[in-house]
Amino acid sequence: MPAPTLTAQLLNGFAAGLLLISFSMLSQRRTRALITLFAWQGAILFASTSLVAYSAGLRHLWYSAALTLVLKVFLLPFILLRLVRRLEAQWDTETLLNIPTTMLLGVGLVIFAFGLAQPISALATTITRNTLGIALAIILLAFLMMITRRKAVTQVVGFLAMENGLFFAATSATYGMPMVVELGIALDVLVGVLILGIFFFQIREQFESLDLHHLETLKED
Amino acid sequence: MSSLGVARQVGAVLLAIALAPLFMGWIAQCRAWLQNRSAPPLFLPWRMLRKLFWKDAALAEHASALFRATPYVLFGTMVLAAAIIPSVVLDLPFVLVADAIALVGLFATARVFIALAAMDIGTAFGTLGARREMMIGFLAEPALLMVFFNAFLISGSTALPTIAARLAAPPFVIYPSLAFAGIAFVMVLLAENARIPIDNPATHLELTMIHEAMVLEYSARHLALVEWASALKLFNYACIGFALFVPWGLASQHASPGTLLLAVVALVLKLALAGAALAVVETVSAKLRIFRAPEFLAMAFLLAVLGLLVHLLLGA
Numbered sequence: 001m002p003a004p005t006l007t008a009q010l011l012n013g014f015a016a017g018l019l020l021i022s023f024s025m026l027s028q029r030r031t032r033a034l035i036t037l038f039a040w041q042g043a044i045l046f047a048s049t050s051l052v053a054y055s056a057g058l059r060h061l062w063y064s065a066a067l068t069l070v071l072k073v074f075l076l077p078f079i080l081l082r083l084v085r086r087l088e089a090q091w092d093t094e095t096l097l098n099i100p101t102t103m104l105l106g107v108g109l110v111i112f113a114f115g116l117a118q119p120i121s122a123l124a125t126t127i128t129r130n131t132l133g134i135a136l137a138i139i140l141l142a143f144l145m146m147i148t149r150r151k152a153v154t155q156v157v158g159f160l161a162m163e164n165g166l167f168f169a170a171t172s173a174t175y176g177m178p179m180v181v182e183l184g185i186a187l188d189v190l191v192g193v194l195i196l197g198i199f200f201f202q203i204r205e206q207f208e209s210l211d212l213h214h215l216e217t218l219k220e221d
Numbered sequence: 222m223s224s225l226g227v228a229r230q231v232g233a234v235l236l237a238i239a240l241a242p243l244f245m246g247w248i249a250q251c252r253a254w255l256q257n258r259s260a261p262p263l264f265l266p267w268r269m270l271r272k273l274f275w276k277d278a279a280l281a282e283h284a285s286a287l288f289r290a291t292p293y294v295l296f297g298t299m300v301l302a303a304a305i306i307p308s309v310v311l312d313l314p315f316v317l318v319a320d321a322i323a324l325v326g327l328f329a330t331a332r333v334f335i336a337l338a339a340m341d342i343g344t345a346f347g348t349l350g351a352r353r354e355m356m357i358g359f360l361a362e363p364a365l366l367m368v369f370f371n372a373f374l375i376s377g378s379t380a381l382p383t384i385a386a387r388l389a390a391p392p393f394v395i396y397p398s399l400a401f402a403g404i405a406f407v408m409v410l411l412a413e414n415a416r417i418p419i420d421n422p423a424t425h426l427e428l429t430m431i432h433e434a435m436v437l438e439y440s441a442r443h444l445a446l447v448e449w450a451s452a453l454k455l456f457n458y459a460c461i462g463f464a465l466f467v468p469w470g471l472a473s474q475h476a477s478p479g480t481l482l483l484a485v486v487a488l489v490l491k492l493a494l495a496g497a498a499l500a501v502v503e504t505v506s507a508k509l510r511i512f513r514a515p516e517f518l519a520m521a522f523l524l525a526v527l528g529l530l531v532h533l534l535l536g537a
Contacts (some may be wrong), residue, residue: 118534
């Protein structure tokens with residue numbers, strides 16, 4: 001097997017870094033650290049997108065890389081951190097399952113994602129084809145995080161991490177989506193976080209806690 | 222087996238024995254600097270050893286032969302491990318005899334002996350420490366093996382020198398799986414050597430200590446050998462880390478004295494950097510509750526497994 005090019009190696013390295021951060025997010029108990037990890041995930045995503053843009057010579061990918069940098073590395077973590085501070089929700093988050101079980105489930109999901117991606121990436125011709133499995137794994141891990149967390153803020157971070165995974169899948173499978181779609185998604189995420197921020201306050205006002213457990217019953221009889 | 226090879230083997234082992242306490246001293250110094258304390262001298266561990274060797278040993282009344290033999294067994298296994306691990310020269314006679322799995326077995330032997338010796342006296346603290354040590358050991362060992370398997374898969378060999386040579390050979394290739402393995406390895410290193418997230422090497426608070434609790438009954442030359450062995454263990458782990466993750470700068474068996482000297486300088490540099498990094502890790506992290514240790518080590522194990530998966534997926 002010939003040694004892959006340096007670009008491909010770097011991309012594989014970035015993909016592995018993203019997966020690593022997904023796992024640390026899964027095992028992280030503190031909300032603030034979780035948001036910092038999310039910012040790092042955005043930073044690696046920015047690096048890998050720029051690398052793909054550079055190596056494939058695609059102009060629109062540069063734009064989406066810049067968008068990633070502004071939104072996911074600086075703006076969203078900033079908004080979330082401010083929210084967490086104002087909601088005083090920096091304490092340890094409670095998980096439904098204990099952390100080692102969650103991690104084991106996570107490894108299972110990674111195996112599943114890798115198995116799923118194998119036949120697809122065998123057909124692909126892009127430089128990033130190997131990383132599709134990792135992108136799928138990141139999406140599933142973020143999903144798992146949303147399922148196993150109780151607090152509203154961590155669920156939103158999970159949602160954003162899932163969006164990161166989708167973005168990475170898009171760059172690795174097809175060199176990114178059309179510009180309009182990407183802009184739309186970026187704005188959606190931003191507006192989503194703003195609206196959810198308002199929701200947090202409403203939820204807390206109503207139930208005096210951010211535990212989404214309370215939302216399961218419709219009425220208090 | 223050439224006489225030159227044997228001479229260099231002996232030299233490498235003596236170097237390891239001499240450098241190990243200094244490495245401990247260096248870490249303690251870095252930690253003190255980071256914590257704004259005035260640092261203890263670099264040679265403090267050496268002076269400590271000399272002081273302990275001058276003292277008369279006191280043994281508990283009911284101590285068996287096992288208790289007296291254990292320090293020598295510990296020291297012996299760690300010296301043997303230092304001979305197996307390629308720290309300066311790649312293909313020394315001893316290095317070629319045993320592979321990485323035998324090395325894990327060697328560490329396990331040392332652990333069993335110290336746990337038995339701790340329980341031998343029958344004090345509560347010894348038993349407590351031994352139990353904790355075995356708990357951490359049985360969780361750390363599979364993680365360490367998984368880290369090794371990552372390197373085995375890449376290099377197609379279980380011998381440390383072959384792995385190091387294969388990884389150091391140009392062209393330079395980025396192995397994402399080794400990044401996972403590297404983090405897992407650091408976690409195992411911290412746990413196995415009684416460093417901060419798991420155990421505090423500086424504490425004498427009974428309820429939290431692990432390693433200290435086991436060696437409470439040892440004094441004088443026995444204690445000196447036990448301490449020296451634990452310094453050697455840390456040194457050995459550091460050298461395993463260098464062989465797996467920064468394998469550059471090792472000399473081959475028939476290298477000229479100049480190249481050899483360069484390899485020694487490279488080793489000292491790597492140790493200095495690793496010691497400083499270890500001190501940073503220990504300063505920024507807080508000691509975990511003992512019941513969080515399984516979680517910490519499970520994480521190390523899973524990271525190593527993830528490394529294997531990533532290797533299989535990316536083929537690199």
